[in-house]
Amino acid sequence: MTRYRLILGAGALLGFMASQAQAATPLIDKIVFGDAASETAHKVEAAASERVTGGLGVVARRLPPSEPGARFSGDLKFTLAVDPAIQNYASIRLWGGDVNDGKLTLFCDGRQVGYRHLGDVEILDIGTQAPPFAGRFTYRTFPLPITLTRGRKALDCAIRASGPYAVYTQQFERFQKPMTQASRPLYALYVHGDPFLDSGDPAGHAPPPAAGPSAGPEVLDELKDRVNREIERKLAQPGPLEVLEAQFVARAYGLAWTKAYKNPEVLRKLVQSGDAYYVRFLADPKSAYVDASRTNPDWEVLGPYGKALRLLGADLAPYLDAPAEGGQGTSRREAYARMLDFGLRYALTHRRLYTNQSMIVDLQGIYWSNEGLRALASPLARPEADMRRFLYESMGLSPWTGSLDKAGKPTFSSSAADTGSFRSANDYGLFTKAGLSRELGYVGSYGEILDWATGIYLATAAKPSQAGDPVLRDQLLKMARARMPFRYPGIDAEGARTMLLEAPIGWRDPVYPGATTYVQKSGWDNTPFQVAVATRDPQLMAVARQALDDGQYYAVLRDRLKDKNQRTTIGLLDAYDEWLAVKAWPKSDGKLPMTPGQPDFVFADPEDGVVAIKNGDEVLYASLYWRANCGVNRLARFHYQTPGIDRIATIAARVDFEPSGKTCVRRATPHISAGSIPIVAYPGEAPAALEGEVLPVAKSPPEARYKDQDNPYAGRGYYYEATYGPYFIAMNASADKAMTVALPKAGKGRMDLVSKREIAAGERSLTLAPGQTAVVYSPGR
Incomplete structure (x- = not known):
């Protein structure tokens, strides 16, 4: 069961x-x-x-x-x-x-x-x-x-x-x-x-809802202007780009509405930047994972530049066999490969356990570094299947095995050097069978990792317009659907109806209420429709239309645009094309499950x-x-x-x-x-x-x-039971034990909301199979 x-x-x-x-x-x-x-x-x-x-x-x-x-x-x-x-x-x-x-x-x-x-x-x-x-x-x-x-x-x-x-x-x-x-x-x-x-x-x-937020489609024009201003600024600057900026212009190179589209200056800038990274690498190899321009360079290493090489590999090819500027006569192909390989080896020995962190390391640090090596046709590149297995671990498709030791063996630890204080269990998965992340229980905002999960799925596509690994897609959809019940109806600051991310029961949520969220929470690195458009799943596309019809897509983008951080600009890069895709999608009656009337x-x-x-x-x-x-x-x-x-x-x-x-x-x-x-x-x-x-x-x-870490087993039970108001909840979390549950005394009208079964007044107990939950509703309590 x-x-x-x-x-x-x-x-x-x-x-x-x-x-x-x-x-x-x-x-x-x-x-x-x-x-x-x-x-x-x-x-x-x-x-x-x-x-x-x-x-x-x-x-x-x-x-x-x-x-x-x-x-x-x-x-x-x-x-x-x-x-x-x-x-x-x-x-x-x-x-x-x-x-x-x-x-x-x-x-x-x-x-x-x-x-x-x-x-x-x-x-x-x-x-x-x-x-x-x-x-x-x-x-x-x-x-x-x-x-x-x-x-x-x-x-x-x-x-x-x-x-x-x-x-x-x-x-x-x-x-x-x-x-x-x-x-x-x-x-x-x-x-x-x-x-x-x-x-x-x-x-x-509740006050009567307003017609909708004050924001409208004009925010898309503001977004396009902001992105293009940033592209112009980056392409005009005399010096090299930072690592995330290089990935930004490489992604924009393929978007027809941007000023980077098929712009040869993008290629020149990427080569100039790659040469600069190599000069820095020669002076200090640790620069591959120590970089003040980024939040977590030790998670990403030079993977974002590896992604740029993969995206523009054919167009960059004429530059790659020439010597790198300041590279002591080494060809760009060999120079870039050396530093990508160094960063990849660091990432393989410094993985992270928490789900979003594991995803970032495994996608940015490991997978994209290796894809950069493959784009360079480097003999240092690992077989793609060997790197994809880390993506499977981060997506919960196989147990998390941790960092590799010097012999390439899994350590089940975040750091290969940690041999005493930390080791995960052999069968520890980063997601539950239902599709929720495990940090350690339910997390609201911190659990909104559909952006990184979508990035993992898309990374396995041969080209940006093609589908990725179908196994990863199925798991991505399970994750997305598991998050859908955790958006509930609310009223925003302008009095308009919205759907809010459930935060008060989240383990790592210090903010109340949660953010406006429909398909996925918008953050630094993603857009509100990303997973829906990436998968073209009818259920998720219907929820995206709900956000559009409520006017909240525009309100979310308006609020994101208030953040002038460059990383936010990068994260909004795909918002316009995703908006076009959702607008063109046929309307349906699909809504988030907590929407009134569902x-x-x-x-x-x-x-x-x-x-x-x-x-x-x-x-x-x-x-x-x-x-x-x-x-x-x-x-x-x-x-x-x-x-x-x-x-x-x-x-x-x-x-x-x-x-x-x-x-x-x-x-x-x-x-x-x-x-x-x-x-x-x-x-x-x-x-x-x-x-x-x-x-x-x-x-x-x-x-x-x-030892000295959060322990996913220390506070966990195999059976949970609580009564709050008219609700009695009994949950059998055991994998192999049936539980007999004593029901609270109540009059007529009790019902198990899970099975939709009315419970007789004289019924004193019920039996829960492993993994089964009962929610008994007693309206008179």
Whole structure:
């Protein structure tokens, strides 16, 4: 049996049940910020805050910077009642129309509740990049550490605001940015025993959608002008091009609308640049993988130039047998081959494990370097089939075998020199059988690797206009279709309807809401229609038409054009031709599965521990394997939207696992709960409230080693179970064990949304086969 299920089917009964109101959740405590009586009862010290009137005319408090240019606000202090004997949950009420990338952090009894960056329990609020839920309220729920509440009836707490965060730095001054505005208004803080909060407070309504974004086809003219200006600038500069610039003009050479099209100056510039790379290589061979002009030159080495040679090989041929300028009499053919081979050997011994990184190394560093050698007819070129196997590994078609050692044998490690601290399992695949990447569970933005996957497929085509490897195409389509359930309906900053990438349940997603995404997320190196046009798959082309009809294709390009980075210019090179292809494609009724009016469905991937559910007009995402980098944390993450309320919750869950006998102890740092991301220390910071918690480590394959790295086995279970509101989810992630599941007690009307089977009132259990998931919906709960 497969380890995932994708079930589609309409159900008027479910739509009716989804519309039924739930009873308000019993509360342990509730603070209404800005309300005099509630604040007096909770000993609120509000001097550091401002009282404001916010969404639906409701009073609230917001925290301005403590002084102009400060990184932090003052503290909003209060007491909070808790239950001394149970697991307490806290929820914050926020307005879904806010756009504010500042942060809010809760401190109780001198300790920080939640982690700043990618923690399994997050800080109070990570901010917003766009309106997450216009016209309505949104709630964020998390468990209060039981070590704080056990035996206690009240806690002394404070909320502090800060500016937004940077990433990829260990320096406090660079990571924690100053506040440029006051915080989001805080409306209420709740304490409750049931992890699901229905506050009973007014919810609001979605505003009528605007006709569409303000951007239109004129952005394509702006895009073409920008690309052509860049081409003119590069061809006119006296010196050589950098490596990515060389690939850029080589690709543009084949596009009829560009000023590089069949332009002999492109050939001259590529030869001039290749000669310069060789001179630099002679002086320092490490220049093949150390290059300040690029973000990750050690991943790409000189592969982008190898791609340029492959694309223009026939036209460049007259130049290749002449001596390289400054090359000590060596022919260009031999000179370019030497440096490409040097970079290729480096890439083969320095592969990367995470999916997008593996793809970049294997495509850019390995495959394109070798294709450059083949274009040069060099005896140093490896057989193409030997290099294509690395592409198969990166696409999840075969286990990842890691870097090669000096003898050319696989090491199952990222670095051939690493013989002790890291080794992947022999059968570790970079994708699940359902087609999602494995880092370590579901990832939103970081999992949008369809650009690199499409690049891998296209690289195997004999010519740019031809099809590539059909096996790679099939896998690419599986990946693309697996991502489709993770786009849900939203309203953009202009009030227009859009589809948003699911981010709140993503392991590596520090931004909410996710970006506008239909076929694929647009980034530095790709366009929104790339995979659809590359494959001409009818389903993906229909989704591309949906983006076009919603006007969001133009809005995405408009926003991409605001980024003046040269890499963005390079990434937009194919957007115009792809637009023409989608415009010419026949219209159909195909839509993204979460689009209103589409059939109800459940998508479940037990290997990533993730579920996506459309149930009438409700959307539910759940990550039952949630940010468990170093041990089993028994936490699950939910994102649940009804027409009136948006909820993001981290809750306690059941995780059954095979113990290893080892443990992982939570550190004192409140920056990140676990993993290999660098820790940023704050001046005078409070310790993490969860410091010292001991997490059991699940058993991993005997050959695997993950010392000081994220461990894909340490926090993984073979069975997951969680209840949130009217949804009970049971997931058998085992490959060979059936599971008998005790059903929660409920009245009539229960239904398994996966099988579409109504569950009788007296039915107490069900059996899940290996890889099977059940989603039991109980509308009266």
